[in-house]
Amino acid sequence: MTSLKIKNARVVKHDNELVQTDIVIRDGKIAEMAPTLMVKTDEVIDAKGQLLTPGLVDVHVHFREPGFEYKETIETGSKASARGGFTTVLAMPNLNPVPSTVETFKQVQALNEKNAVIDVEQYAAISAGLTSEEVDDIQALADAGAIAFTNDGKGVQNAKTMRDAMRAAASVNRPLVAHVEDESLVDGGVMNLGARSEELELPGMDPLGESSQLARDLVIAKATGVHYHVAHLSTKASVELVRIAKQQGVHVTAEVSPHHLLLDETDINGDNALFKMNPPLRTPEDRTAVIAGLLDGTLDMVATDHAPHAVEEKDRSFMGAAFGITGIETSFQLLYTHLVRSGVATMEQLLTWMVANPVEDFNLDAPTTLAVGQVANMSLFDIDQAHTITADEFVSKGVNSPFIGETIYGQTSMTFLNGEVVYDASAQ
Numbered sequence: 001m002t003s004l005k006i007k008n009a010r011v012v013k014h015d016n017e018l019v020q021t022d023i024v025i026r027d028g029k030i031a032e033m034a035p036t037l038m039v040k041t042d043e044v045i046d047a048k049g050q051l052l053t054p055g056l057v058d059v060h061v062h063f064r065e066p067g068f069e070y071k072e073t074i075e076t077g078s079k080a081s082a083r084g085g086f087t088t089v090l091a092m093p094n095l096n097p098v099p100s101t102v103e104t105f106k107q108v109q110a111l112n113e114k115n116a117v118i119d120v121e122q123y124a125a126i127s128a129g130l131t132s133e134e135v136d137d138i139q140a141l142a143d144a145g146a147i148a149f150t151n152d153g154k155g156v157q158n159a160k161t162m163r164d165a166m167r168a169a170a171s172v173n174r175p176l177v178a179h180v181e182d183e184s185l186v187d188g189g190v191m192n193l194g195a196r197s198e199e200l201e202l203p204g205m206d207p208l209g210e211s212s213q214l215a216r217d218l219v220i221a222k223a224t225g226v227h228y229h230v231a232h233l234s235t236k237a238s239v240e241l242v243r244i245a246k247q248q249g250v251h252v253t254a255e256v257s258p259h260h261l262l263l264d265e266t267d268i269n270g271d272n273a274l275f276k277m278n279p280p281l282r283t284p285e286d287r288t289a290v291i292a293g294l295l296d297g298t299l300d301m302v303a304t305d306h307a308p309h310a311v312e313e314k315d316r317s318f319m320g321a322a323f324g325i326t327g328i329e330t331s332f333q334l335l336y337t338h339l340v341r342s343g344v345a346t347m348e349q350l351l352t353w354m355v356a357n358p359v360e361d362f363n364l365d366a367p368t369t370l371a372v373g374q375v376a377n378m379s380l381f382d383i384d385q386a387h388t389i390t391a392d393e394f395v396s397k398g399v400n401s402p403f404i405g406e407t408i409y410g411q412t413s414m415t416f417l418n419g420e421v422v423y424d425a426s427a428q
Protein backbone atom coordinates (compact mmCIF):
# COMPACT_ATOMS: atom_id res chain seq x y z
CA MET A 1 0.00 0.00 0.00
CA THR A 2 1.44 3.32 -0.97
CA SER A 3 1.36 6.31 1.29
CA LEU A 4 1.47 9.97 0.35
CA LYS A 5 2.15 13.12 2.33
CA ILE A 6 0.98 16.52 1.14
CA LYS A 7 2.79 19.13 3.15
CA ASN A 8 2.28 22.88 3.55
CA ALA A 9 -1.28 22.88 2.23
CA ARG A 10 -3.81 25.41 3.44
CA VAL A 11 -7.34 24.30 4.27
CA VAL A 12 -10.47 26.33 4.94
CA LYS A 13 -11.23 26.52 8.62
CA HIS A 14 -14.06 29.03 8.74
CA ASP A 15 -15.30 31.79 6.42
CA ASN A 16 -12.07 32.89 4.71
CA GLU A 17 -9.74 31.66 7.43
CA LEU A 18 -7.14 29.24 6.08
CA VAL A 19 -4.88 27.08 8.22
CA GLN A 20 -1.60 25.45 7.27
CA THR A 21 -1.81 21.65 7.28
CA ASP A 22 0.16 18.52 6.46
CA ILE A 23 -1.94 15.56 5.43
CA VAL A 24 -1.08 11.88 5.07
CA ILE A 25 -3.02 9.53 2.80
CA ARG A 26 -2.94 5.76 3.16
CA ASP A 27 -5.05 3.22 1.27
CA GLY A 28 -6.95 6.02 -0.47
CA LYS A 29 -8.06 7.65 2.76
CA ILE A 30 -6.92 10.55 4.90
CA ALA A 31 -4.88 8.89 7.67
CA GLU A 32 -3.45 11.90 9.50
CA MET A 33 -3.84 15.67 9.50
CA ALA A 34 -1.87 18.15 11.61
CA PRO A 35 0.04 21.45 11.18
CA THR A 36 3.29 19.45 10.88
CA LEU A 37 3.62 15.70 10.34
CA MET A 38 7.10 14.20 10.56
CA VAL A 39 5.95 10.73 9.47
CA LYS A 40 7.75 9.09 6.50
CA THR A 41 5.69 8.25 3.42
CA ASP A 42 6.43 6.68 0.02
CA GLU A 43 5.74 9.98 -1.73
CA VAL A 44 5.77 13.62 -0.64
CA ILE A 45 4.16 16.60 -2.39
CA ASP A 46 4.98 20.12 -1.27
CA ALA A 47 1.77 22.11 -1.73
CA LYS A 48 3.64 25.38 -1.05
CA GLY A 49 0.70 27.04 0.68
CA GLN A 50 -1.88 26.23 -1.98
CA LEU A 51 -5.51 25.68 -1.07
CA LEU A 52 -6.56 22.05 -0.47
CA THR A 53 -10.29 21.27 -0.61
CA PRO A 54 -12.49 18.21 -0.81
CA GLY A 55 -13.00 17.26 -4.48
CA LEU A 56 -15.60 19.47 -6.15
CA VAL A 57 -18.99 18.05 -7.13
CA ASP A 58 -21.09 19.09 -10.13
CA VAL A 59 -24.65 17.78 -10.50
CA HIS A 60 -25.02 18.98 -14.11
CA VAL A 61 -22.62 18.05 -16.93
CA HIS A 62 -23.02 16.87 -20.52
CA PHE A 63 -20.44 14.28 -21.60
CA ARG A 64 -22.09 13.41 -24.94
CA GLU A 65 -21.21 9.69 -24.99
CA PRO A 66 -22.79 7.68 -26.47
CA GLY A 67 -24.05 9.52 -29.52
CA PHE A 68 -22.14 12.78 -29.81
CA GLU A 69 -18.51 11.83 -29.21
CA TYR A 70 -17.36 14.50 -31.66
CA LYS A 71 -18.42 17.09 -29.02
CA GLU A 72 -17.03 15.33 -25.93
CA THR A 73 -16.37 11.85 -24.62
CA ILE A 74 -16.55 10.47 -21.11
CA GLU A 75 -12.75 10.37 -21.14
CA THR A 76 -12.26 13.98 -22.25
CA GLY A 77 -15.15 15.26 -20.13
CA SER A 78 -13.93 13.51 -17.00
CA LYS A 79 -10.33 14.61 -17.57
CA ALA A 80 -11.58 18.17 -18.07
CA SER A 81 -13.50 17.81 -14.80
CA ALA A 82 -10.37 16.68 -12.99
CA ARG A 83 -8.62 19.74 -14.41
CA GLY A 84 -11.41 21.88 -12.98
CA GLY A 85 -10.91 20.29 -9.55
CA PHE A 86 -13.96 18.00 -9.70
CA THR A 87 -13.98 14.40 -8.47
CA THR A 88 -17.72 13.63 -8.74
CA VAL A 89 -20.08 14.71 -11.51
CA LEU A 90 -23.63 13.78 -12.52
CA ALA A 91 -24.00 13.24 -16.26
CA MET A 92 -27.10 14.27 -18.18
CA PRO A 93 -29.10 11.83 -20.33
CA ASN A 94 -29.54 13.84 -23.56
CA LEU A 95 -27.53 11.17 -25.36
CA ASN A 96 -28.15 8.79 -28.23
CA PRO A 97 -29.62 6.43 -27.26
CA VAL A 98 -31.30 8.32 -24.42
CA PRO A 99 -31.00 6.19 -21.25
CA SER A 100 -34.72 5.54 -20.87
CA THR A 101 -34.64 1.79 -20.46
CA VAL A 102 -32.58 -0.41 -18.15
CA GLU A 103 -30.65 -1.67 -21.17
CA THR A 104 -29.66 1.75 -22.52
CA PHE A 105 -29.04 3.04 -19.01
CA LYS A 106 -26.66 0.19 -18.20
CA GLN A 107 -24.83 0.82 -21.47
CA VAL A 108 -24.00 4.42 -20.45
CA GLN A 109 -23.22 3.39 -16.92
CA ALA A 110 -20.70 0.80 -18.18
CA LEU A 111 -19.04 3.44 -20.37
CA ASN A 112 -18.78 5.83 -17.40
CA GLU A 113 -17.25 3.08 -15.32
CA LYS A 114 -14.74 2.17 -18.02
CA ASN A 115 -13.77 5.56 -19.47
CA ALA A 116 -13.96 8.13 -16.65
CA VAL A 117 -10.99 9.19 -14.54
CA ILE A 118 -13.30 10.53 -11.80
CA ASP A 119 -16.64 9.39 -10.34
CA VAL A 120 -19.41 9.87 -12.91
CA GLU A 121 -22.96 9.19 -11.78
CA GLN A 122 -25.62 8.93 -14.46
CA TYR A 123 -29.08 10.45 -14.76
CA ALA A 124 -31.82 8.49 -16.46
CA ALA A 125 -34.46 10.24 -18.55
CA ILE A 126 -38.01 10.89 -17.36
CA SER A 127 -39.50 9.82 -20.68
CA ALA A 128 -38.37 8.19 -23.93
CA GLY A 129 -36.54 10.50 -26.31
CA LEU A 130 -36.90 13.24 -23.65
CA THR A 131 -40.20 14.03 -25.36
CA SER A 132 -42.68 11.22 -24.80
CA GLU A 133 -45.64 11.79 -22.52
CA GLU A 134 -45.22 8.26 -21.15
CA VAL A 135 -43.02 8.08 -18.03
CA ASP A 136 -40.16 5.56 -18.03
CA ASP A 137 -40.00 2.58 -15.68
CA ILE A 138 -38.57 4.69 -12.85
CA GLN A 139 -38.40 1.81 -10.38
CA ALA A 140 -36.35 -0.38 -12.73
CA LEU A 141 -34.03 2.51 -13.63
CA ALA A 142 -33.51 3.38 -9.97
CA ASP A 143 -32.71 -0.27 -9.26
CA ALA A 144 -30.17 -0.15 -12.12
CA GLY A 145 -28.43 2.79 -10.40
CA ALA A 146 -29.97 5.96 -11.82
CA ILE A 147 -28.91 8.70 -9.42
CA ALA A 148 -31.91 10.89 -10.33
CA PHE A 149 -34.28 11.58 -13.25
CA THR A 150 -34.41 14.44 -15.73
CA ASN A 151 -35.24 15.35 -19.33
CA ASP A 152 -32.60 18.10 -19.33
CA GLY A 153 -32.39 19.77 -22.71
CA LYS A 154 -36.18 19.85 -22.88
CA GLY A 155 -38.90 21.02 -20.56
CA VAL A 156 -41.64 18.54 -19.66
CA GLN A 157 -44.52 20.16 -21.54
CA ASN A 158 -47.30 18.02 -20.17
CA ALA A 159 -48.45 18.43 -16.56
CA LYS A 160 -49.71 14.85 -16.32
CA THR A 161 -46.30 13.53 -17.39
CA MET A 162 -44.66 15.69 -14.73
CA ARG A 163 -47.13 14.56 -12.07
CA ASP A 164 -46.62 10.89 -12.89
CA ALA A 165 -42.82 11.33 -13.01
CA MET A 166 -42.80 13.07 -9.63
CA ARG A 167 -44.95 10.37 -8.05
CA ALA A 168 -42.62 7.69 -9.42
CA ALA A 169 -39.42 9.51 -8.36
CA ALA A 170 -40.87 10.09 -4.87
CA SER A 171 -41.65 6.38 -4.55
CA VAL A 172 -38.02 5.42 -5.27
CA ASN A 173 -36.68 8.30 -3.19
CA ARG A 174 -34.69 9.92 -6.01
CA PRO A 175 -34.62 13.60 -7.01
CA LEU A 176 -36.59 14.76 -10.03
CA VAL A 177 -34.50 17.39 -11.83
CA ALA A 178 -36.26 19.86 -14.09
CA HIS A 179 -35.14 21.89 -17.05
CA VAL A 180 -38.06 24.32 -16.84
CA GLU A 181 -39.01 25.70 -20.23
CA ASP A 182 -42.49 26.17 -21.65
CA GLU A 183 -42.00 25.79 -25.40
CA SER A 184 -45.04 27.89 -26.28
CA LEU A 185 -43.30 30.89 -24.69
CA VAL A 186 -39.91 30.20 -26.30
CA ASP A 187 -41.44 30.76 -29.70
CA GLY A 188 -38.24 30.47 -31.72
CA GLY A 189 -36.23 32.70 -29.41
CA VAL A 190 -32.44 32.38 -29.32
CA MET A 191 -31.75 34.73 -26.41
CA ASN A 192 -33.60 36.48 -23.59
CA LEU A 193 -36.54 38.54 -24.81
CA GLY A 194 -35.97 42.18 -23.92
CA ALA A 195 -33.77 45.20 -24.48
CA ARG A 196 -30.75 43.31 -25.78
CA SER A 197 -32.68 41.05 -28.18
CA GLU A 198 -34.27 44.21 -29.62
CA GLU A 199 -30.89 45.91 -30.04
CA LEU A 200 -29.42 42.86 -31.74
CA GLU A 201 -32.63 42.29 -33.70
CA LEU A 202 -32.67 38.64 -32.68
CA PRO A 203 -35.78 36.69 -31.65
CA GLY A 204 -36.15 36.57 -27.88
CA MET A 205 -37.64 33.92 -25.58
CA ASP A 206 -40.01 35.15 -22.90
CA PRO A 207 -38.45 34.58 -19.44
CA LEU A 208 -41.94 33.62 -18.26
CA GLY A 209 -41.26 30.35 -20.10
CA GLU A 210 -39.02 29.40 -17.16
CA SER A 211 -40.97 30.75 -14.20
CA SER A 212 -44.45 29.73 -15.34
CA GLN A 213 -43.43 26.10 -15.76
CA LEU A 214 -41.56 26.27 -12.46
CA ALA A 215 -44.73 27.51 -10.72
CA ARG A 216 -46.65 24.54 -12.16
CA ASP A 217 -43.97 22.13 -11.03
CA LEU A 218 -43.78 23.51 -7.50
CA VAL A 219 -47.51 22.95 -7.05
CA ILE A 220 -47.18 19.35 -8.23
CA ALA A 221 -44.00 18.83 -6.18
CA LYS A 222 -45.85 19.91 -3.05
CA ALA A 223 -48.70 17.51 -3.76
CA THR A 224 -46.44 14.54 -4.53
CA GLY A 225 -43.79 15.12 -1.85
CA VAL A 226 -40.97 14.49 -4.34
CA HIS A 227 -37.53 16.04 -3.98
CA TYR A 228 -37.76 18.48 -6.86
CA HIS A 229 -34.52 20.10 -8.07
CA VAL A 230 -34.44 23.06 -10.45
CA ALA A 231 -31.68 22.92 -13.06
CA HIS A 232 -29.89 26.12 -14.16
CA LEU A 233 -32.33 28.55 -12.52
CA SER A 234 -31.88 31.97 -14.14
CA THR A 235 -34.58 34.53 -13.39
CA LYS A 236 -35.62 36.75 -10.51
CA ALA A 237 -39.18 35.42 -10.73
CA SER A 238 -37.87 31.86 -10.36
CA VAL A 239 -35.83 32.80 -7.27
CA GLU A 240 -38.96 34.29 -5.72
CA LEU A 241 -41.00 31.16 -6.46
CA VAL A 242 -38.40 28.86 -4.90
CA ARG A 243 -38.17 31.13 -1.87
CA ILE A 244 -41.94 30.95 -1.29
CA ALA A 245 -42.03 27.19 -1.94
CA LYS A 246 -39.28 26.59 0.62
CA GLN A 247 -41.18 28.67 3.16
CA GLN A 248 -44.18 26.43 2.51
CA GLY A 249 -42.17 23.30 3.14
CA VAL A 250 -41.91 22.05 -0.45
CA HIS A 251 -38.90 19.75 -0.83
CA VAL A 252 -37.21 21.88 -3.47
CA THR A 253 -33.54 22.57 -4.19
CA ALA A 254 -32.06 24.67 -6.96
CA GLU A 255 -28.81 25.15 -8.81
CA VAL A 256 -27.46 28.19 -10.61
CA SER A 257 -24.74 28.15 -13.28
CA PRO A 258 -21.56 30.25 -13.07
CA HIS A 259 -22.50 32.14 -16.24
CA HIS A 260 -25.86 33.25 -14.82
CA LEU A 261 -24.03 34.51 -11.72
CA LEU A 262 -21.28 36.32 -13.61
CA LEU A 263 -22.81 37.47 -16.91
CA ASP A 264 -26.03 39.06 -18.11
CA GLU A 265 -27.47 39.98 -21.50
CA THR A 266 -25.59 43.31 -21.57
CA ASP A 267 -22.34 41.29 -21.78
CA ILE A 268 -23.37 39.80 -25.14
CA ASN A 269 -20.91 41.57 -27.44
CA GLY A 270 -22.83 41.34 -30.69
CA ASP A 271 -23.98 38.29 -32.61
CA ASN A 272 -21.45 36.00 -30.86
CA ALA A 273 -22.79 32.50 -30.15
CA LEU A 274 -20.26 31.92 -27.35
CA PHE A 275 -22.92 33.79 -25.36
CA LYS A 276 -25.73 31.49 -26.54
CA MET A 277 -27.01 28.99 -24.01
CA ASN A 278 -30.23 27.75 -22.51
CA PRO A 279 -31.52 29.29 -20.35
CA PRO A 280 -30.13 32.45 -21.94
CA LEU A 281 -28.22 35.20 -20.16
CA ARG A 282 -30.90 37.30 -18.48
CA THR A 283 -31.09 40.93 -17.34
CA PRO A 284 -28.78 42.61 -14.79
CA GLU A 285 -31.73 42.52 -12.37
CA ASP A 286 -32.04 38.75 -12.78
CA ARG A 287 -28.31 38.33 -12.23
CA THR A 288 -28.47 40.35 -9.02
CA ALA A 289 -31.41 38.19 -7.88
CA VAL A 290 -29.68 34.85 -8.47
CA ILE A 291 -26.61 36.05 -6.55
CA ALA A 292 -28.83 37.21 -3.68
CA GLY A 293 -30.73 33.90 -3.82
CA LEU A 294 -27.50 31.92 -3.52
CA LEU A 295 -26.27 34.07 -0.64
CA ASP A 296 -29.53 33.75 1.34
CA GLY A 297 -29.84 29.98 0.78
CA THR A 298 -32.83 30.06 -1.58
CA LEU A 299 -30.54 28.56 -4.20
CA ASP A 300 -28.53 25.62 -2.90
CA MET A 301 -25.63 25.01 -5.23
CA VAL A 302 -23.63 25.92 -8.28
CA ALA A 303 -23.70 23.54 -11.24
CA THR A 304 -21.79 24.22 -14.43
CA ASP A 305 -24.16 22.84 -17.11
CA HIS A 306 -20.91 22.02 -18.96
CA ALA A 307 -22.26 21.78 -22.53
CA PRO A 308 -19.45 21.21 -25.05
CA HIS A 309 -20.14 21.58 -28.77
CA ALA A 310 -17.94 21.35 -31.86
CA VAL A 311 -16.35 24.56 -33.20
CA GLU A 312 -18.47 24.47 -36.36
CA GLU A 313 -21.65 24.29 -34.24
CA LYS A 314 -20.76 27.46 -32.33
CA ASP A 315 -18.85 29.46 -34.94
CA ARG A 316 -22.08 30.77 -36.45
CA SER A 317 -24.57 33.52 -35.80
CA PHE A 318 -26.94 33.25 -32.83
CA MET A 319 -29.65 32.06 -35.21
CA GLY A 320 -27.90 28.89 -36.33
CA ALA A 321 -25.57 28.00 -33.44
CA ALA A 322 -26.09 25.30 -30.80
CA PHE A 323 -27.21 26.27 -27.29
CA GLY A 324 -24.64 25.70 -24.55
CA ILE A 325 -21.22 26.63 -23.20
CA THR A 326 -18.45 24.69 -21.47
CA GLY A 327 -17.73 25.34 -17.81
CA ILE A 328 -16.13 22.48 -15.95
CA GLU A 329 -12.55 23.81 -16.30
CA THR A 330 -13.28 27.39 -15.27
CA SER A 331 -16.13 27.38 -12.74
CA PHE A 332 -14.32 27.21 -9.41
CA GLN A 333 -11.70 29.67 -10.66
CA LEU A 334 -14.22 32.22 -11.95
CA LEU A 335 -16.33 32.05 -8.81
CA TYR A 336 -13.31 32.17 -6.53
CA THR A 337 -12.11 35.25 -8.41
CA HIS A 338 -15.41 37.10 -8.78
CA LEU A 339 -17.27 36.09 -5.63
CA VAL A 340 -14.65 35.21 -3.00
CA ARG A 341 -11.68 37.44 -3.82
CA SER A 342 -14.03 40.34 -4.47
CA GLY A 343 -15.64 39.86 -1.04
CA VAL A 344 -19.19 38.92 -2.10
CA ALA A 345 -18.98 35.42 -0.58
CA THR A 346 -16.60 33.44 1.61
CA MET A 347 -14.43 30.49 0.67
CA GLU A 348 -16.53 28.40 3.05
CA GLN A 349 -19.74 29.38 1.24
CA LEU A 350 -18.24 28.57 -2.15
CA LEU A 351 -17.36 25.07 -0.94
CA THR A 352 -20.85 24.67 0.49
CA TRP A 353 -22.24 25.41 -2.99
CA MET A 354 -19.69 23.26 -4.84
CA VAL A 355 -19.25 20.30 -2.46
CA ALA A 356 -21.40 19.98 0.65
CA ASN A 357 -24.85 20.86 -0.70
CA PRO A 358 -24.59 18.84 -3.93
CA VAL A 359 -23.43 15.78 -1.94
CA GLU A 360 -26.07 16.13 0.76
CA ASP A 361 -28.99 17.06 -1.48
CA PHE A 362 -28.30 14.26 -3.98
CA ASN A 363 -27.29 11.79 -1.30
CA LEU A 364 -23.96 11.12 -3.02
CA ASP A 365 -21.23 8.85 -1.77
CA ALA A 366 -18.51 11.53 -1.68
CA PRO A 367 -16.64 13.34 1.11
CA THR A 368 -17.74 16.85 2.08
CA THR A 369 -14.86 17.62 4.43
CA LEU A 370 -11.16 16.97 4.83
CA ALA A 371 -10.91 14.81 7.94
CA VAL A 372 -9.15 11.68 9.13
CA GLY A 373 -10.95 8.59 7.83
CA GLN A 374 -12.47 10.34 4.80
CA VAL A 375 -11.91 9.12 1.26
CA ALA A 376 -9.07 11.20 -0.22
CA ASN A 377 -10.99 12.94 -3.03
CA MET A 378 -9.24 16.31 -2.96
CA SER A 379 -8.14 19.23 -5.07
CA LEU A 380 -5.25 21.62 -4.78
CA PHE A 381 -5.73 25.16 -6.12
CA ASP A 382 -3.20 27.93 -6.68
CA ILE A 383 -5.22 30.86 -5.37
CA ASP A 384 -2.42 33.44 -5.45
CA GLN A 385 -1.34 33.18 -9.08
CA ALA A 386 -3.18 35.03 -11.85
CA HIS A 387 -3.93 33.07 -15.01
CA THR A 388 -5.46 34.06 -18.35
CA ILE A 389 -7.88 31.53 -19.85
CA THR A 390 -6.97 30.44 -23.38
CA ALA A 391 -8.86 28.21 -25.81
CA ASP A 392 -5.91 25.89 -26.36
CA GLU A 393 -5.50 24.98 -22.69
CA PHE A 394 -8.85 23.15 -22.43
CA VAL A 395 -8.78 19.40 -21.90
CA SER A 396 -12.44 19.27 -22.93
CA LYS A 397 -13.09 18.84 -26.65
CA GLY A 398 -15.33 21.89 -26.30
CA VAL A 399 -13.74 25.33 -26.51
CA ASN A 400 -17.08 27.15 -26.50
CA SER A 401 -16.49 29.40 -23.48
CA PRO A 402 -17.35 33.08 -23.28
CA PHE A 403 -14.68 33.40 -20.56
CA ILE A 404 -11.68 32.88 -22.85
CA GLY A 405 -9.31 35.81 -22.38
CA GLU A 406 -10.40 36.45 -18.77
CA THR A 407 -7.80 36.61 -16.02
CA ILE A 408 -8.64 34.48 -13.00
CA TYR A 409 -7.10 33.05 -9.84
CA GLY A 410 -7.33 29.52 -8.45
CA GLN A 411 -5.97 27.31 -11.23
CA THR A 412 -6.07 23.65 -10.23
CA SER A 413 -2.62 22.22 -9.63
CA MET A 414 -3.60 18.67 -8.64
CA THR A 415 -6.73 16.57 -8.25
CA PHE A 416 -6.86 13.29 -6.29
CA LEU A 417 -9.45 10.53 -6.47
CA ASN A 418 -9.20 7.92 -3.71
CA GLY A 419 -5.72 9.27 -3.02
CA GLU A 420 -4.56 8.76 -6.63
CA VAL A 421 -3.50 11.71 -8.78
CA VAL A 422 -6.04 12.17 -11.61
CA TYR A 423 -4.82 15.61 -12.65
CA ASP A 424 -1.40 17.20 -12.30
CA ALA A 425 -0.87 20.61 -13.89
CA SER A 426 2.91 20.21 -13.84
CA ALA A 427 2.63 17.06 -15.98
CA GLN A 428 0.50 18.71 -18.71
Ligand SMILES: NC(=O)N[C@@H](CC(=O)O)C(=O)O
Binds near residue numbers: 094277
Ligand atom coordinates in the same frame (compact mmCIF):
# COMPACT_ATOMS: atom_id res chain seq x y z
N1 LIG B 1 -27.64 24.37 -21.63
C1 LIG B 1 -27.58 24.33 -22.94
O1 LIG B 1 -27.65 25.38 -23.58
N2 LIG B 1 -27.46 23.18 -23.62
C2 LIG B 1 -27.48 21.85 -23.07
C3 LIG B 1 -28.86 21.39 -22.76
C4 LIG B 1 -29.44 21.94 -21.48
O2 LIG B 1 -28.74 22.02 -20.46
O3 LIG B 1 -30.61 22.27 -21.44
C5 LIG B 1 -26.80 20.90 -24.05
O4 LIG B 1 -26.97 19.69 -23.92
O5 LIG B 1 -26.08 21.39 -24.92
Ligand SMILES: [Zn+2]
Binds near residue numbers: 154179231232
Ligand atom coordinates in the same frame (compact mmCIF):
# COMPACT_ATOMS: atom_id res chain seq x y z
ZN1 LIG C 1 -31.22 22.30 -19.44
Ligand SMILES: [Zn+2]
Binds near residue numbers: 060092152305307
Ligand atom coordinates in the same frame (compact mmCIF):
# COMPACT_ATOMS: atom_id res chain seq x y z
ZN1 LIG D 1 -27.81 20.89 -19.19
